[in-house]
Ligand SMILES: Nc1ncnc2c1ncn2[C@@H]1O[C@H](COP(=O)(O)OP(=O)(O)OP(=O)(O)O)[C@@H](O)[C@H]1O
């Protein structure tokens with residue numbers, strides 16, 4: 001018990017003094033995860049809309065692939081990305097391995113299927129009725145689409161936040177692709193794993209508290225939007 | 231004197247997934263008349279009025295509004311002449327005021343005009359006190375009234391109503407019936423889907439009975455209830 005309490009007091013001291021290394025790690029984590037979620041959203045929301053809205057050949061296959069990606073362990077995605085960006089990989093000459101950009105790339109692959117499938121579901125669930133009702137009220141096709149987006153915006157935001165929660169908390173991919181290099185690719189999760197195994201329990205705990213605070217904030221925002229939605 | 235024909239449909243055929251749900255439907259809708267559409271579940275009533283109101287395309291057949299064939303070019307304009315009250319209402323996540331204003335915004339009315347029209351329509355339906363409430367937080371019956379207001383506010387030239395009685399109490403049903411009478415007396419034709427044969431008898435000038443996508447009868451309530459009693463067991 002003493003061990004935990006001592007760790008906790010060390011952690012609080014580190015946080016209270018705004019320890020520069022901790023700040024750096026937290027900022028890098030937030031930067032990397034925000035970038036990957038943003039890229040995944042820019043690609044994923046339109047893709048979700050297209051898959052929900054249009055019928056085309058191969059639609060079933062796309063949905064199956066997305067669902068498979070959704071349940072892939074992060075280390076498997078890490079392995080996949082690693083094989084592409086390592087020296088001998090097809091993208092080796094871009095030198096993305098052990099860089100923040102490499103982690104962003106991997107996390108984008110993790111976040112994308114979440115954004116696509118969740119926003120696809122939100123759109124599919126309500127699209128027909130919203131569009132039909134709008135058209136019956138005299139909307140043009142374009143006005144009906146704008147209304148559809150307004151109506152599903154909170155649901156889509158929920159999809160984006162869920163994706164952010166997944167990438168900020170993942171450790172397998174960041175470790176494999178980023179390498180946990182100090183001051184370069186060390187993120188909250190990889191640092192926690194390392195510091196704790198090194199016996200720097202207080203340091204690990206301080207990072208853990210930050211991560212928990214972020215997770216809590218994410219869930220509060222998510223909860224808020226789900227309340228507003230209904 | 232025969233009342234003026236507002237809407238004519240000829241030989242409407244509709245398939246859903248290779249299943250024929252409407253077979254060669256012809257009909258006319260005349261000014262100031264209430265056309266009651268009856269028939270068992272799944273007989274194609276909703277599909278038919280969606281085609282009549284240009285919300286759905288028929289696989290065969292034509293719809294004419296005041297003699298003009300409805301096509302891709304003029305269907306938006308046509309849709310802006312009609313009103314549609316749904317069986318299951320969908321109100322948007324916004325205030326009652328904004329829900330009712332929507333149809334007018336689609337038609338690019340000025341803010342002042344919108345305010346006047348929305349206020350007077352809310353008053354007509356007795357729901358002024360709900361104006362600022364979020365429409366999604368209302369009871370089923372209140373929502374139905376908002377959806378009726380939302381339709382009437384655009385001064386539709388034809389009104390399609392899909393089973394208005396679901397989730398309404400007696401007082402509200404009477405309100406809907408009063409509005410149907412007022413509108414039809416003002417010359418607006420109304421196509422009313424109902425499972426309630428008293429309603430069809432009291433409000434309807436004509437009754438169409440459908441079964442399995444076919445029009446079985448089209449006659450006055452008096453004729454219908456004299457000769458077709460046996461059909462009513464389907465409703
Ligand atoms: N979007 C759709 N896709 C496939 N089939 C449909 C669709 N809409 C309706 N149908 C089918 O078309 C037939 C007619 O349906 P419709 O909704 O017009 O019946 P209805 O007479 O309005 O029934 P109810 O009294 O239950 O409202 C039914 O068999 C229904 O399953």
Ligand SMILES: [Mg+2]
Nearest residue numbers: 275276317392
């Ligand atoms: Mg129906």
